[in-house]
Amino acid sequence: MAEAYIYDHVRTPRGKGKASGSLHEVTPIELGTQVLEALRDRNELDTSKVDDVVFGCVSPVGEQGGDITRIAVLNADYAETTAGVQINRFCASGLEATNMAAAKVMSGEADMTIGGGIESMSRVPMGSDGGPWASNPEAAFKTYFTPQGIGADLIATKHGFSRDDVDAYAIESQKRAANAWEKGYFKNSIVPVKDQIGLTLLDHDEHMRPDTTMQSLGSLDPSFSVLGETAGFDAVALQRYPEVEAINHVHHAGNSSGIVDGSAGILLGNKEVGEAAGLKPRARIRAMASIGSEPSIMLTGPEFVAQKCLNRAGMTKDDIDLWELNEAFASVVMRFMQAHDLDHEKVNVNGGAIAMGHPLGATGAMILGTVLDELERRDQKTAMALLCVGAGMGTATIIERV
């Protein structure tokens, strides 16, 4: 089996996912297009060598529908022969797309591929694509469907994280992200988004609030208590977790991932194609895994997929220098660190989605790129990127610098 190497990666800055956000006036394919253009131009790629592009997109309807990846490929003036496919594994779509792109290389189906994702949450709101899980009575009943924020609150309740605990985590995320931006840790991978006449629209993550304090967070009302208490979801969750008396609603906009717009891409290939193109491999894909977990609490997959991925790599947690787990909600990361007894100094060292935002389809590729940059900066070797996933799943990737 061929090795899959990462040759490069880029991402857009993340724009606030609302009408006042800087990227709201940019179409979703344009976000993907500029990522693809950057990968091509930075690496002087002969795009006819790129066999396939796999992009994640979680709300693939409207202008994000109809295989947006292929249209972005065409729009970026790649060779006509470069195929494109859009996939959806909810929040892990960007990482899953990268894993699939890597798997194409490993299996020999392709020599060079791009993985990544696109999500303009300001233009195609979360949930626009509907889906059967919450609405289909049989499915909802069978699985005790509960919205993910309530699952996050349930994780906090079950594992003993108070409102102060999750707020403190959020502040640390903000601090780390601010520090990383200030020191330019993201610089090499950020592709500023340009407008129609080539002027820069956004060159930084605009969701960040580095001046956040415990006091400012303390004034926010929990986001899911009304939904949980009046729409019956708390009761549903307690039927699945009857050992819990009541859910302590601790999450709010300040300690949950931000809603943002953005895109990211990772250039992958086998050894030969890289050599022929004169590219230097930065890391290899060491192992990949996805797993299903209990769907009602929904967000506990990382704990299990991490172990699965380690097993597939023949590694233990001590072999991992850096962990990058998507900050969907503070409790998700806190529970993960608790379950695997990890030092916070090795986890999300440059902050995460609580500070910078979570453009659903793209985040997985963004965090994989971020952790690779950080391995290089620290001159360390191995990292795992992973995400919790809707409907109870987890997806993970271990990379190793070469």
Next chain:
Amino acid sequence: MENFSFDVDSDGIALITWDMPDRTMNVLSASSMAEIREWIGTVIGDEKIKGAVLTSGKAAFCAGADLGEMEGNASEAGGGGEESAEDKTRRAFDNAYAFNKLLRELETCGKPIVAAINGLAMGGGLEVTLACHYRVVADNDRIQLGLPEAKVGLLPGGGGTQRLPRLIGMAGALPLILEGKSLNPAKAQKAGIVHKVVPGDQIVAEAKRWIKEEGDAQQPWDKKGYKIPGGGPHDKGSQGTFVVGNAMLRANTYGNYPAQRFIMSCVYEGCQVPIEAGLRIESRYFVKLLGMPESKNMIRSLFLSSQELGKGARRPQGEPESDVKKMGILGAGMMGAGIAYVSAMAGIECVLIDRDQESADKGKDYSVKLLDKAISRGKMKEEKKEQVLSLITPTTDYEQLKGSDLIVEAVFEDRDIKADVTAKAEAVIADTAVFGSNTSTLPITGLATKSSRPDNFIGIHYFSPVDKMPLVEIIMGEKTSASALAKSLDYVKKIRKTPIVVNDSRGFYTSRCFGTYVQEGIHMLSEGIKPALIENAGKMTGMPVPPLAMNDEVSLDLAYHVQKQTKEDLGDKFEETPGTQLIEKMVVDLGRLGRKNGKGFYEYPSDGKKFIWPGLGDLVEESADQPDVDELKKRFMYRQAIEAARCFEEEVVTDVRDADVGAIMGWGFAPYTGGPISLIDTVGTKRFVEECDRLAQKYGPRFAPNALLREMAEKGETFYARFNPHKQAA
């Protein structure tokens, strides 16, 4: 046709009058359905007929399906022995779908059909009218229109889940179908279910006018460009109907009621396809539902058995009809006050006695409050209030009891006090008058020893609050006569409650069995099981209140008092358990008496929701190994069921209907099971005994199967076969 008359007028409009012989109400029996097919054929075939009006020759339009007939079909499992499972399922589908097909033929017959609804139209009765092109209803407030199937574990199988949402939108239709709510004509018109409300004598004229002047023979959903009002399941604005609806349904039913779940699916799936496909989907879910024990058990207990009991199934034969015109109520506390209210509402003159006038007056005030509330809600007129109140005389004077046909004693649960009021009343009333005691714990035979006429002494056990609870438990003392029983049952019928008849025992039937549920909660607590898990498990079984909360409601000192009394009565035979010790500790050492002093198993903050007292964790060490919730649910249900089985062996209960209906109506035993006896039959006596043996091994002898159960398990018998009430009667 024997069920319908058919007359065509000079305008070519057929008037079809539904009037089943030998029945007080029209029902959708096999024979009426066959005749509906027949007259549809005539309407289509006869070209002189321009349209048709369907009405009823009885006071009601139609009461729906013949549930008795349906239960017969359901229990008659299969046709020939050779039939494959698939053929059997297909035959069941064809049977269920026949009604849908029939009504679809009606609405697509090409000629305008009008339902002239002269009286109640429920279930299948309303579904027939929904398949008509126009609905006109008499302006009588008492007429009820609704789809009540879900209340007895069924779903509307005659297109109700398809036509109602197509007519008024999913958001409006779902609550009506899920809760089985019925509406009066004005509300039904407002909801868009009927087109017009006119005086009763004009419904046929209005129906004919519509045929002549408008006469559109096409349903809205058969017209081009039709859209469901408010949108289909995936249209903007209506997604919440299901996303939130599904959650609310699980929150409220704990997934115990398949009918409601299937109704959701019928509407969700059916509203995304043309109506023909929707009707097929509905019939499939209908068949699926009939195959589940919940529907069979619910129809039997909640409909058939409770109706039989209400109609006097347990009344001894040969006793003359009696009518209580005047009664005395001793004790004007909460129970006495409620008894006075329900009795006066039934037109009975009530003498309400207490030790002082103030207390007696306070008892009457309870009726004033209830009547004022009814008036403020527009459910009663002022005159009726005065009339009811004039029947209640609060007094301290026993002389006023003279002429009473019945006395109900509802004083404090103390043998001496009861003996005293019994003597005072018996000194005044006639020898033939019945004396009933509303005790819930003291054996009747013992109380009757203080009566000068024990043959006329009986237990009449009401449930609190009396005005809301539908059951009355009649307890036969050793010497109680058949005549006293008959008179008591006649009285219960008069106050429109459902009676069960049981024999004497500590706690009789209902209190005795219910007690085991709350006690099991204490057992669990003393084993170190998390209180939240215990409480949630209790709720998930479908019991109305979780066990620890229930303990708090009835108060822990009462539990302690009963415990102490039982200990005194039983002496060495009393079983001291960690549970009884826990209660003693809570009451005696900690002064935690329950809700009434704001501290029990729960804390009751004045500014928020109650929560489990955190100190419980220090009282009993939480076990590291917490059981699965299903094991706890089983303990709650089986513990109550085995007590019911013991009541059968001891002949405390003798009729399966009393046992099941009494459990559901009396202490809220999970209705979807059909009651504790239906539960045992559904599990199977053999498996039930095996499970109880396992539970007894693990948790104590209170789960040990009794001899009767073992014998039945060996023979593979069910309670409903062995104690078949219909066979006994025959």
